[in-house]
Amino acid sequence: MTTGARILIVEDHAPNLMLMEHLLRAFGHTTFSAQDGVEAVSRAKEISPDLILMDLQMPNMDGFEAARQIRALPALAGVPIIAVTASAMVGDRDKILARGFDGYVAKPITPETFVYQIEAFLPKKGPPGGRVA
Numbered sequence: 001m002t003t004g005a006r007i008l009i010v011e012d013h014a015p016n017l018m019l020m021e022h023l024l025r026a027f028g029h030t031t032f033s034a035q036d037g038v039e040a041v042s043r044a045k046e047i048s049p050d051l052i053l054m055d056l057q058m059p060n061m062d063g064f065e066a067a068r069q070i071r072a073l074p075a076l077a078g079v080p081i082i083a084v085t086a087s088a089m090v091g092d093r094d095k096i097l098a099r100g101f102d103g104y105v106a107k108p109i110t111p112e113t114f115v116y117q118i119e120a121f122l123p124k125k126g127p128p129g130g131r132v133a
């Protein structure tokens with residue numbers, strides 16, 4: 001069992017957001033949310049999450065621009081940012097990885113494997129079973 005991480009979920013579609021929150025919390029993670037790219041950047045600065053899940057298509061500011069702005073912040077330069085994208089866009093894998101994302105998961109997500117997919121991107125830190133403050 002991975003020690004709980006602080007995960008920022010950026011998603012403008014409420015049912016998708018609620019599903020991801022539910023799954024991650026069930027596995028002991030703490031979740032925060034933002035509903036567009038502008039809010040994502042300000043929330044990321046505020047909470048300094050361990051990992052960010054980023055929808056790509058959102059109003060006001062899309063996920064590509066939000067990821068670019070977050071990457072430009074020295075304090076957040078190393079945070080894993082995972083795109084959560086409609087499977088129609090999975091063909092754009094190279095574009096996604098070239099634009100600041102560490103990986104992606106396809107929407108609709110697969111509830112049975114989603115948390116494991118995300119945990120694979122969490123930085124390993126601290127001794128087993130312990131949490132580094």
Ligand code: MN
Binds near residue numbers: 011012055056058
């Ligand atoms: Mn969206």
